[in-house]
Amino acid sequence: MEKDEWMIHELAELAGVTVRTIRYYTIEGLLPPPLMRGKFACYTQAHLRRLELIRQLKDAYLPLREIRQTMSGLSDEEVQERLNARAEQIDLTTPLPPAPADDKSSAMDYIARLMGRQAELRTPGSSSQPKPPGLHQLPPAVKAVEQTWRRVELAPGIEVHIRQPFAPLAPHEVQSILNHVRNLLQSSGGTP
Amino acid sequence: MTEKHLKLTLNTDQDLIAREVPSQRVLEITLQAPDSAARAQRAALNLALVLDRSGSMAGEKLEYVKQAAMHVLDLLAETDRVALVAYDDEVNLLSPSLPVTPQNRADIQRRIQPLSDGGSTNLSGGWLTGCQEIASTAQEGMLSRALLLTDGQANRGIVDLEELAQHARELARRGISTSTFGVGQGFNEHLLEAMSNQGSGSFYYIEHPRQIPELFAKEFSELAAVTAREVELVLDVPSQVGVSVLGGWRWEQRGSKLHIFAGSLYAGRSQEIYVKLLTPPAGALEQLAFSARVTAQGEDGQALTNQAEIVLRYASQHESESAPRRLDVLQRYAGVDLAETAGEALKLERSGERDKASRLLNQSLQSNRAYADKQRLSEYENLSERMKRGMDEGDRKTSHHVAYNQKRRREP
DSSP: OOOOEEOHHHHHHHHTSOHHHHHHHHHHTSSOOOEEETTEEEEEHHHHHHHHHHHHHHHTTOOHHHHHHHHHTOOHHHHHHHHHHHHHHHHHSOSSOOOOOOSTHHHHHHHHHHHHHHHHHSOOOOOSSOOOOOTTOOOTTSOOOOOEEEEEEEETTEEEEEEESOOSSOHHHHHHHHHHHHHHHHHTTSOO | OOOOSOEEEEEESOSEEESSSOEEEEEEEEEEOOOOOSSSOOOOEEEEEEEEOSGGGTTHHHHHHHHHHHHHHHHOOTTOEEEEEEESSSEEEEEEEEEOOHHHHHHHHHHHTTOOOOSSOOHHHHHHHHHHHHHHHOOTTOEEEEEEEESSOOOSSOOOHHHHHHHHHHHHHTTEEEEEEEETTSSOHHHHHHHHHHTTSOEEEESSGGGHHHHHHHHHHHHHTEEEEEEEEEEEOOTTOEEEEOSSOEEEEETTEEEEEEEEEETTOEEEEEEEEEEOOOTTOSEEEEEEEEEEEOTTSOEEEEEEEEEEEEEOHHHHHHSOOOHHHHHHHHHHHHHHHHHHHHHHHHTTOHHHHHHHHHHHHHHHTTTSOHHHHHHHHHHHHHHHHOOOHHHHHHHHHHHHHHHHTOOO
8 A cells, every 4th residue: 555645746856856747747747746635735755666666667768759668568566567677687787788889899799699680580482483493302391481682782893792691700800801802803904 | 250169159048047936947058060171171071862754754854853963973973972762662882982083974974865654653662772872982071971862752661760860860860961852742751850950960841843953953052162170059947947959950958958950050150959947946047057068070070069058046036037038049049939839730630530630730929929030929929820721732742841941940
């Protein structure tokens, strides 16, 4: 049972937000309306906890629309659970995003990881090309696996194809080899 | 006289805050990039042109895009690099990142000419391929940026606004910025704005295809005049002070430090950034000091830095409320605050919540009425009315773009 009840300005002070913000959240449906005690509007622990969760979601750069969707589906108990879960998370890990990386290879790794993941998520499409007839056809149980290739033109007329993701080498290693070849081509008199 | 320093000025609407209750103050941060040294060359550019060639680009649009890409190539010098990517549902790397020698320029231009329109819009694939090219060739001292042009909704690859903005943010942190160009009526202005805001670049709305070359040239001339890049401002925020940054800048709070990433600034350009402050009651304190430090890379990659401080003094509530406020700061702030809210309201309007959109904007009109420019107020009042009735795509995009420029304090 919640015993504490506050006026709007008391709640604002406790939660570290403005009265305007509370009114705005109420209009927006992020907060349930206050309880009416006669002509006074009262706010409870449940409101305070919701405000805290909203703050955390905002800190995570979630847009208001998404916060509203999240909040509207949560019971008071679930709000509490989420706050508890978050508190544990913050205890265990640093609350900050990973430290900014200075080396440029990390941009390469970031993109390669992203593209690799996309390739994984992409459902293997049915090939529109009929398979050539052959003696060594694969048993029908084995599905055709879609592959993603990165095509890099090193100089006009010279291309390298690299399967994505490419496990034997890290993306920046592949890149430094490509750069090296590119430089060789350029220093040996430009385009063939 | 040429200004060699990156200038930093802090200003508030009023230097007194109330002892007894929380006070809301406006902090105006003004950054000004140094002038270009007369003999110095501009920073080398490392660009990727990422061009939409989905079916909807057919005809006039694609022709103008080609023309714009040709033009950008003409403007680049041998010290620059450029990669060329075209995407529909598939991504074609038309040219890897190459130095813009006369030979390469001619080769790349030859690849632009036969470009023809294709299928759906794999915006993320095209963009990431462009970024990958830039990342693979990035060198110290180069300004790396992907120029992403589209006329449609992202409907292949990664399509979620928040996710794309997050990746733009991560890549900007790794030195690769993104500017976005939306053509016509079919694209999502909120997606493209979010990508450029988080990507430390600019967003352009191209209402008519014939403006494509002009706006590419504008982006290029801004890039060519950049004298401070990777501009990062760190503000020390006293404990219990609430902060919120207006204008859509990439920012984050780490402990007591507020980091704001202002991207690239070109010579002579001032950029104001507004931070709303909510100060706590005094307790035992006499004053609150806000010190800021800005760091950036200059034209030749040298480190630029500057600092400034501003002190808010506690006074009785009566004294702080009756003291005069700086009208010029409040006027500029009111314009930015209105534009920021208008952007949010336009998102609501687009999602069908017309009344809410209009109500949100009206609240902001109410609170900014005392200081905002009369003309501006009536324009936004008018917008609020149109929101209530529902807007067409053209009006949405034009209104969004006006608000975008106003909240970033960019020249239209």
